[in-house]
Amino acid sequence: MSTTLDSTSTSAIVQREASARRREGRDRRAVTRHRVPVSVGSTAVLLIGAVYCLMPVAWVLIASTKDASELFSTFTFAPSTHLWDNLVELSAYRDGLYWRWMLNTALYAGVGAIVSTYISALSGYALAKYTFPGKGVVFKVLLMGVLVPGVILAIPQYLLLAQVGLTNTYWSVLLPQIISPYGIYLARIYSAAAVPTEVIESARTEGAGELSIFHRIALPMLAPGLVTIFLFQFVAVWNNFMLPYIMLGDDRLFPITVGLSGLLNQGATVPAMYTLVITGALVSIVPLVALFLVLQRYWRVDLAAGAVKA
Amino acid sequence: MRASFRTGAVVAVAAAALIMTGCAADSGSEGSADDPIELTYWTWAPNMDKVADIWNAEHPEIQVTVNKQDGGDPAITKLLTAIKAGSGAPDLIQAEYQKIPTLVASDAIADISGAGGSDIADEFPDGVWDSVTLGGDAVYAVPQDTGPMMFFYREDLFAQYGLSVPTTWDEYAETARALHAADPSKYLGTFSANDAGWFAGLAQQAHAQWWSIDGEAWGVGIDEEPTQQVAEYWGGLVQEGVIDNKPMYTPEWNAGLNDGSQAGWLGAVWGPGVLSGNAADTAGLWKAAPLPTWDGDVANGNWGGSSTAVTTQSKHAEAAVEFATWLNTDPEAVQALVDEAGIYPAATAAAASVLTEAPEFFSNQPDFYEVAAQAADAVAPFAYGPNVNVAFSAYNDEFAKAAEAKTVDAFLAAVTAMQQVTVDDLESSGFTVAE
Numbered sequence: 001m002s003t004t005l006d007s008t009s010t011s012a013i014v015q016r017e018a019s020a021r022r023r024e025g026r027d028r029r030a031v032t033r034h035r036v037p038v039s040v041g042s043t044a045v046l047l048i049g050a051v052y053c054l055m056p057v058a059w060v061l062i063a064s065t066k067d068a069s070e071l072f073s074t075f076t077f078a079p080s081t082h083l084w085d086n087l088v089e090l091s092a093y094r095d096g097l098y099w100r101w102m103l104n105t106a107l108y109a110g111v112g113a114i115v116s117t118y119i120s121a122l123s124g125y126a127l128a129k130y131t132f133p134g135k136g137v138v139f140k141v142l143l144m145g146v147l148v149p150g151v152i153l154a155i156p157q158y159l160l161l162a163q164v165g166l167t168n169t170y171w172s173v174l175l176p177q178i179i180s181p182y183g184i185y186l187a188r189i190y191s192a193a194a195v196p197t198e199v200i201e202s203a204r205t206e207g208a209g210e211l212s213i214f215h216r217i218a219l220p221m222l223a224p225g226l227v228t229i230f231l232f233q234f235v236a237v238w239n240n241f242m243l244p245y246i247m248l249g250d251d252r253l254f255p256i257t258v259g260l261s262g263l264l265n266q267g268a269t270v271p272a273m274y275t276l277v278i279t280g281a282l283v284s285i286v287p288l289v290a291l292f293l294v295l296q297r298y299w300r301v302d303l304a305a306g307a308v309k310a
Numbered sequence: 311m312r313a314s315f316r317t318g319a320v321v322a323v324a325a326a327a328l329i330m331t332g333c334a335a336d337s338g339s340e341g342s343a344d345d346p347i348e349l350t351y352w353t354w355a356p357n358m359d360k361v362a363d364i365w366n367a368e369h370p371e372i373q374v375t376v377n378k379q380d381g382g383d384p385a386i387t388k389l390l391t392a393i394k395a396g397s398g399a400p401d402l403i404q405a406e407y408q409k410i411p412t413l414v415a416s417d418a419i420a421d422i423s424g425a426g427g428s429d430i431a432d433e434f435p436d437g438v439w440d441s442v443t444l445g446g447d448a449v450y451a452v453p454q455d456t457g458p459m460m461f462f463y464r465e466d467l468f469a470q471y472g473l474s475v476p477t478t479w480d481e482y483a484e485t486a487r488a489l490h491a492a493d494p495s496k497y498l499g500t501f502s503a504n505d506a507g508w509f510a511g512l513a514q515q516a517h518a519q520w521w522s523i524d525g526e527a528w529g530v531g532i533d534e535e536p537t538q539q540v541a542e543y544w545g546g547l548v549q550e551g552v553i554d555n556k557p558m559y560t561p562e563w564n565a566g567l568n569d570g571s572q573a574g575w576l577g578a579v580w581g582p583g584v585l586s587g588n589a590a591d592t593a594g595l596w597k598a599a600p601l602p603t604w605d606g607d608v609a610n611g612n613w614g615g616s617s618t619a620v621t622t623q624s625k626h627a628e629a630a631v632e633f634a635t636w637l638n639t640d641p642e643a644v645q646a647l648v649d650e651a652g653i654y655p656a657a658t659a660a661a662a663s664v665l666t667e668a669p670e671f672f673s674n675q676p677d678f679y680e681v682a683a684q685a686a687d688a689v690a691p692f693a694y695g696p697n698v699n700v701a702f703s704a705y706n707d708e709f710a711k712a713a714e715a716k717t718v719d720a721f722l723a724a725v726t727a728m729q730q731v732t733v734d735d736l737e738s739s740g741f742t743v744a745e
Contacts, residue, residue, distance in 0.1 A: 068587070068588070068590055069568055069589060069590055069591045071561075071564075072561055072564040072565035072568050072588075073565060073568045073569060094378075155391070158391060158395060159394075159395045162392065162395030162396060162397045162398045163395070163396070163397070165397055165398075167392070167395070167397070167398040168398060245384075246388070246391065249350075249352060249377050249379070249388060249392075249398070249400065250350075250377040251377060251378040251379075258380075261380065262378075262379075262380035262381075262384075265380045265381040265383075265384065266354065266356075266380075266381055273587075274561070274564075
């Protein structure tokens with residue numbers, strides 16, 4: 001769960017890549033000439049940073065190999081041999097409820113992120129490439145939306161969805177998350193940078209409809225940027241706690257986050273299931289790590305690939 | 311604010327489409343096997359779905375779906391949100407006794423006296439029944455389990471250090487001193503500033519009455535002699551350093567249960583589940599005894615315990631009451647509650663017939679449930695008010711400071727502060743408070 005993309009770093013990546021591309025030709029020779037000597041100080045700082053980030057992961061990994069009594073009695077970083085037992089126990093908990101949570105999370109994050117990415121692309125493209133009355137207002141409202149944290153919208157969203165009787169359903173978690181102001185904002189920047197207006201205009205002269213221009217010409221050009229939006233949205237949904245926590249009453253609909261927190265808060269009369277929670281947390285970060293390793297390389301793909309070269 | 315108009319419209323249209331398809335099925339009040347009444351039941355007790363399965367097999371006309379919740383506080387918060395929103399609440403909910411006044415004040419749970427709720431009063435001890443009627447003619451819930459407090463101790467360590475089981479609080483203090491002197495790493499127990507319910511139980515044993523109602527006015531009696539006496543006693547032990555001041559239910563406390571540095575625990579009848587979950591390797595080393603008394607005055611307190619309530623949003627109150635009654639009084643159901651959910655049933659007769667064999671963790675103590683029955687019999691009357699959550703969080707805040715300060719004065723000041731916070735909150739919520 002430590003793998004979160006904070007918003008500043010994503011937008012920084014986006015903008016940096018976009019401008020880096022533009023400057024690349026000019027700067028290439030300059031970069032190769034200046035070999036920066038390895039600084040011991042900066043390496044040390046980075047190492048400390050790495051340890052700081054990886055320590056909790058290492059702790060989860062080691063703690064998940066211990067059984068319930070070892071967890072509180074043996075040395076913190078001394079591994080044990082009960083990982084497999086813990087996994088079996090986790091799978092057995094209420095007839096494999098954990099795996100159902102995992103599937104739910106995949107549904108919320110996967111479907112939610114795909115739909116959200118598509119809507120972001122559609123809206124961002126429209127904001128970047130069309131002129132229509134009120135465009136400025138819409139974009140400013142959108143920017144304000146970026147500033148409002150999703151957490152504080154959870155209760156109003158609950159009240160709204162309760163009025164239409166959708167609380168405690170899959171929809172109650174999916175619907176609020178498919179609109180992402182931040183995703184739309186990013187898509188607008190990508191569209192402005194990666195889809196040249198000339199291409200759209202020549203497509204129009206060829207007689208293509210607006211929707212087919214978007215789907216067949218703009219979307220492929222936007223693909224690398226959309227991967228970033230998808231990943232960002234996927235991680236945001238995967239780690240979201242407050243919204244499903246408020247919306248859902250049936251634990252068969254829970255995502256991993258809410259399910260695991262429930263295992264810790266069984267009430268005073270029932271012991272917290274520490275080993276299950278720790279093992280569950282370990283398993284739950286595996287898909288995220290895999291997803292990042294697979295999709296990471298798309299981030300480096302030239303934003304302007306496939307478009308008209310200047 | 312959050313989205314553009316267009317995308318907002320998309321959501322609205324999608325939502326509308328779902329309502330069209332989703333809201334067609336609404337059955338009449340009489341269920342049948344072909345068209346059963348569907349009840350949802352929010353509970354956090356483990357394996358409750360298995361208990362409901364027994365009912366569902368026998369009653370095809372009323373089908374109960376269990377939604378497992380995350381413990382008492384989150385479930386009640388969710389219920390109150392759903393009540394406020396006007397939909398989304400279940401038919402039945404597990405409610406701790408101290409939550410009932412709050413739920414009644416928020417109009418979240420229904421008076422079931424007209425739906426057959428009054429007929430079962432004789433099945434339960436008077437003190438327990440009082441907490442679901444709030445002393446009036448209405449019935450707000452069917453009692454499910456109780457938590458009479460008990461003293462758990464490590465028999466092996468007591469033998470090793472030549473200690474005897476304390477029967478009064480004076481003896482408990484002596485034993486705590488002797489144990490800590492013999493091995494400074496060991497404590498007979500801890501004063502937990504995190505568990506307001508635990509402290510309320512100890513105060514209840516000393517005959518405290520934190521809330522009372524006189525006509526229309528609420529009385530708050532926290533900062534009075536019984537609670538002061540309890541606070542002074544524990545403040546003294548903490549100041550002396552012979553009792554630990556760390557909260558319970560932390561990894562550190564769990565470690566203490568395992569390695570013997572927590573040689574005793576003032577818990578309640580559901581304690582075996584906690585001990586076996588946190589310190590499985592110490593099975594057979596623990597024994598249970600009645601809570602020490604104040605100079606031989608046989609009384610006890612409750613820690614925990616809950617009931618089954620019908621929410622005001624339920625469209626099938628009678629069916630819900632029928633299920634709640636079966637769940638908590640039928641011998642087969644009570645047996646299942648004990649076996650599957652591991653609770654101590656509130657229904658007196660059913661409990662006596664079901665609880666014959668000691669829990670596995672206490673297999674070294676065959677008379678475990680005789681001790682428990684004794685503890686349950688001795689429970690002193692105690693009423694909860696409409697702002698238990700405020701008083702309990704004031705406990706957490708104030709006693710956390712006191713446990714850190716480690717002085718008797720700080721403990722007494724914490725009781726005074728608790729009283730003040732509770733009274734202020736009642737007044738600002740519009741209740742009349744008697745002086």
